[in-house]
Amino acid sequence: MLYEPKIGMSIDELDTPALLLDLDAFERNIDTMAAFFADKAAVLRPHSKTHKCPEVARRQLAAGALGITCAKVSEAEVMADAGVSDILIANQIVGAIKIDRLTDLAARCDLMVAVDNPGNVQDLSAACLAKGVTLGILVEVDTGMQRCGVRSAEDALALARLVAQAPGLEFKGLQGYEGHLVHTLDPDERAAGVRQALGLLKATKALIEMHDIPVPTISGGGTGTYDLSGTLPPMTEIQAGSYVFMDAKYVQVRPEFENSLIVLSTVLSRPVPERIVTDAGLKVMPPDFGWPKLLGYAAEIAGLSEEHAKQVAPEPASVPLQPGDRVQFIPSHCCTAVNLQDRLYVVRERVLVDIWPIAARGCAQ
Numbered sequence: 001m002l003y004e005p006k007i008g009m010s011i012d013e014l015d016t017p018a019l020l021l022d023l024d025a026f027e028r029n030i031d032t033m034a035a036f037f038a039d040k041a042a043v044l045r046p047h048s049k050t051h052k053c054p055e056v057a058r059r060q061l062a063a064g065a066l067g068i069t070c071a072k073v074s075e076a077e078v079m080a081d082a083g084v085s086d087i088l089i090a091n092q093i094v095g096a097i098k099i100d101r102l103t104d105l106a107a108r109c110d111l112m113v114a115v116d117n118p119g120n121v122q123d124l125s126a127a128c129l130a131k132g133v134t135l136g137i138l139v140e141v142d143t144g145m146q147r148c149g150v151r152s153a154e155d156a157l158a159l160a161r162l163v164a165q166a167p168g169l170e171f172k173g174l175q176g177y178e179g180h181l182v183h184t185l186d187p188d189e190r191a192a193g194v195r196q197a198l199g200l201l202k203a204t205k206a207l208i209e210m211h212d213i214p215v216p217t218i219s220g221g222g223t224g225t226y227d228l229s230g231t232l233p234p235m236t237e238i239q240a241g242s243y244v245f246m247d248a249k250y251v252q253v254r255p256e257f258e259n260s261l262i263v264l265s266t267v268l269s270r271p272v273p274e275r276i277v278t279d280a281g282l283k284v285m286p287p288d289f290g291w292p293k294l295l296g297y298a299a300e301i302a303g304l305s306e307e308h309a310k311q312v313a314p315e316p317a318s319v320p321l322q323p324g325d326r327v328q329f330i331p332s333h334c335c336t337a338v339n340l341q342d343r344l345y346v347v348r349e350r351v352l353v354d355i356w357p358i359a360a361r362g363c364a365q
């Protein structure tokens with residue numbers, strides 16, 4: 001039977017581990033980002049890989065976002081089912097199975113996808129032609145992250161020409177995500193890196209437009225760089241995602257956003273005074289960006305196993321935790337933590353006010 005906590009109950013009555021959303025902090029994060037973009041030429045197209053949750057997407061759109069970014073076709077299907085009408089899949093969609101799903105999706109929303117390969121452009125065009133749909137295309141440029149993307153303005157031009165001539169496809173512009181810079185702590189180093197990344201996009205846009213192909217859209221940017229990419233030409237839309245939740249790593253880079261995502265956990269055991277063992281482990285708080293942060297107690301995580309977190313208290317007398325007590329953690333990486341849960345328990349002032357399904361969790365296809 002599905003565990004059904006009652007709206008209105010205190011978080012002290014919630015079973016654990018539970019992924020809580022601090023609604024006040026979340027709303028402030030949405031408002032802070034919306035206020036930033038209110039008077040900018042660039043617009044926000046938030047990345048839903050962070051939250052995988054249609055209710056969060058609805059609130060981002062209500063606050064002024066132009067559309068939603070997705071990582072995967074399956075994630076985009078969930079967002080379209082929830083009524084999101086303007087979607088960018090900021091990835092290459094390759095292979096007959098996925099392209100079939102992609103072109104079905106293109107029939108029911110405004111859809112753009114990234115490309116960096118001529119064979120993929122031909123496959124997408126043939127599939128769109130067969131289904132009678134039109135797909136928007138962004139040519140991805142590698143601005144330094146060394147992931148996907150063409151490596152030069154000339155290669156981008158060649159691909160843009162191919163797209164512009166391909167039936168069923170509409171060349172919309174460029175994607176350039178500066179993911180290698182979003183966690184750079186030093187603001188000067190970050191700004192210099194972003195300027196360099198945007199320089200390549202600017203030169204690429206100029207070259208393509210010199211050949212009479214308009215470049216209306218340039219999409220990229222993340223929570224770590226939104227204020228730079230969002231104000232410097234030529235970026236037209238920013239794909240920031242983590243700002244809604246933040247996490248133990250990202251909050252060091254962007255303190256103007258608050259940690260709104262919290263893991264509520266219970267102390268299971270204190271077998272010796274120095275060691276406190278709690279009930280949320282790897283299956284709740286993935287450590288891909290480091291250990292989660294325990295709030296309020298002078299104890300450090302010493303290890304995670306599947307269902308346990310082990311904390312060590314250097315001064316045991318100062319940490320009065322006993323089995324049954326509740327603790328809270330900030331996950332090290334919000335995006336991977338959210339993907340492990342079915343629901344967000346939405347709380348305001350320690351009271352459960354709503355439960356939001358994380359409908360696209362696990363949507364990796």
Ligand SMILES: Cc1ncc(COP(=O)(O)O)c(C=O)c1O
Pocket residue numbers: 047050090177179182220221222223224239240241242243
């Ligand atoms: C393509 C793309 N755009 C944007 C982002 C920005 O996300 P965040 O705001 O979490 O840094 C990411 C992060 O992984 C990404 O892969």
